Amino acid sequence: MTDLFSKFDALIAQREGLLATGVKDPFSLVMEEVKSPTVAVVNGKETILLGTYNYMGMTFDDDVIAAGKQALDEFGAGTTGSRVLNGTFQGHKECEDALKEFYGMDHAMVFSTGYQANLGIISTIAGKGDYIILDIDSHASIYDGCKMGDAEIVAFRHNDVEALEKRLKRLPADAGKLVVLEGVYSMLGDVAPLKEMIRVSKEAGAMILVDEAHSMGFIGENGRGVAEEQGVLDDVDFVIGTFSKSVGTVGGFCVSNHPKFEIMRLVCRPYVFTASLPPAVVACSAASIRKLMHNGNKRAHLWENSRNLHKGLRDLGFKLGTPDAQSAIIAVIMPDLEKGAMMWAALLENGLYVNLARPPATPAGMTLLRCSLCAEHSSEQVADILSRFERAGKAVGII
Amino acid sequence: MTDRSEMFDRLKGLIEPFNKKGVEVGETTTFAGDLEWDSLTVMDFVAEVEDSFDIIISMNLQAEIENVGQLVDAVTKLTAA
Numbered sequence A: 001m002t003d004l005f006s007k008f009d010a011l012i013a014q015r016e017g018l019l020a021t022g023v024k025d026p027f028s029l030v031m032e033e034v035k036s037p038t039v040a041v042v043n044g045k046e047t048i049l050l051g052t053y054n055y056m057g058m059t060f061d062d063d064v065i066a067a068g069k070q071a072l073d074e075f076g077a078g079t080t081g082s083r084v085l086n087g088t089f090q091g092h093k094e095c096e097d098a099l100k101e102f103y104g105m106d107h108a109m110v111f112s113t114g115y116q117a118n119l120g121i122i123s124t125i126a127g128k129g130d131y132i133i134l135d136i137d138s139h140a141s142i143y144d145g146c147k148m149g150d151a152e153i154v155a156f157r158h159n160d161v162e163a164l165e166k167r168l169k170r171l172p173a174d175a176g177k178l179v180v181l182e183g184v185y186s187m188l189g190d191v192a193p194l195k196e197m198i199r200v201s202k203e204a205g206a207m208i209l210v211d212e213a214h215s216m217g218f219i220g221e222n223g224r225g226v227a228e229e230q231g232v233l234d235d236v237d238f239v240i241g242t243f244s245k246s247v248g249t250v251g252g253f254c255v256s257n258h259p260k261f262e263i264m265r266l267v268c269r270p271y272v273f274t275a276s277l278p279p280a281v282v283a284c285s286a287a288s289i290r291k292l293m294h295n296g297n298k299r300a301h302l303w304e305n306s307r308n309l310h311k312g313l314r315d316l317g318f319k320l321g322t323p324d325a326q327s328a329i330i331a332v333i334m335p336d337l338e339k340g341a342m343m344w345a346a347l348l349e350n351g352l353y354v355n356l357a358r359p360p361a362t363p364a365g366m367t368l369l370r371c372s373l374c375a376e377h378s379s380e381q382v383a384d385i386l387s388r389f390e391r392a393g394k395a396v397g398i399i
Numbered sequence B: 001m002t003d004r005s006e007m008f009d010r011l012k013g014l015i016e017p018f019n020k021k022g023v024e025v026g027e028t029t030t031f032a033g034d035l036e037w038d039s040l041t042v043m044d045f046v047a048e049v050e051d052s053f054d055i056i057i058s059m060n061l062q063a064e065i066e067n068v069g070q071l072v073d074a075v076t077k078l079t080a081a
Helices: A003-019 A063-074 A090-103 A114-125 A139-146 A163-169 A194-203 A259-266 A277-291 A296-316 A337-349 A379-396 B002-018 B039-051 B070-080
Strands: A032-036 A041-043 A045-049 A105-111 A132-135 A154-155 A176-182 A209-212 A238-242 A252-256 A329-334 A353-358 A367-372
Touching: A003 A337, A063 A090, A063 A277, A090 A252, A090 A277, A090 B039, A105 A114, A105 A259, A114 A139, A114 A176, A114 A209, A114 A238, A114 A252, A114 A259, A132 A139, A132 A163, A139 A353, A154 A163, A163 A176, A163 A194, A163 B039, A176 A194, A194 A209, A296 A329, A296 A379, A329 A337, A337 A353, A337 A367, A337 A379, B002 B039, B002 B070, B039 B070
Parallel strands: A132 A154, A132 A176, A176 A209, A209 A238
Antiparallel strands: A032 A041, A041 A045, A105 A252, A238 A252, A329 A367, A353 A367
16 A cells, blocks of 8 residues: 555655754644733743734724624524525625725625635636736745636746736737736735736736735725735725734635626635634624724834834844835744744744744745734834844854 | 757756756756756746747646656747747
8 A cells, every 4th residue: 555645754754853953843832822912821931922914903802802792692603504505694794895895896705714715716717728827926825726727827936027027928818817916925025016017917908816915904095905005906806815814813805896796606616615704703804894994003003013123133133034124024034944943942932923934835945934013012022022032043043 | 850959959058057966968857856956946947948938838837847858849839839
């Protein structure tokens, strides 16, 4: 018998090798208590959270929690059904109404996760004979959506407008084309030149999908994302987003002004063949989205945190993924996986949690310590974070 | 077979700057195995070939190309179209 698991041997060996050096397993951390959007108890120790994408700190918002409790009481624990059968409750419609209002768009479709939103929309709208043109650093959910569908996939160099334009011009003029972009790329926290990319895509007759997972709630005048910030949201055909970041719950969505968009509810398999979100989750999400529409002060503080952390880390001598703070993600580049894991563990010992990101999730084979800031981090916490980075960095010998 | 050997030579020329190990390149040389290219190198190389011949090598097609001979066939077909 061939052991189907033998294909994982190299990864198993790499993992064992890493653990043999004495570092704690970075991928099996347990949050024993969560005290607020920015503090949890890990290994019995109070720990500052700096890797949760909880950008706006909505997870413990009083109104959000109250909405969830009420829905739990009134609608029960779960829906036990697909959105197209028995799984659409009042709360799902209210959540979609909140999204339509938030983005100022005609249609909104809520999925059970952000992953499924990309998987479903991309695999369904681009079919056989169509082309999907995507940035090489696209998120796994975008690649998986491509793999699930039947379109031809064309990749271009990360954030390279000229490379995109060249490829678009080589495609058959009359073929269906979908250009897939992200507002903020989650590994390095860099922002895409959407304005130029959308211009060349429109000139080539392509439809455009932008994943704004890491920008919703704090980039753009109304928090609609990078496309809004760059003044091109009206040219985007489909915005994909998630509830598991700024919104503070779980779920995914697509908003669009396409006149035929509603047909997606019948043809999109990751929407149809799965159970819908529980009533409490959609109620929390709707309450959170409505609050995110009016959050100017929190946004300003989040940006201040991000700039302060970026400058502080750079001044300490860390190598960062972007020349300036472009989003609420600050990526610290580690020399290699082993040093990265050591630094990660040293930070945790100092009471600070960040994300350890490594290939294949990262671009260019990099190991990253990814920091995501929260609007609820106080200025004192950011100063504290910097001193913990300094202690850990010196202990590990990175700075 | 002049056309084929011309195509082979041209592609071999494009491979050379990425051939850090100095591997002897033939028809059966594989990109992942023999040349030990990672996904980043593959992307840079594919972009180079695409721009040189003004073609698109989709990711669907890339998945089927494992060695230099297969690349010669694929590019020949794409440029003939």
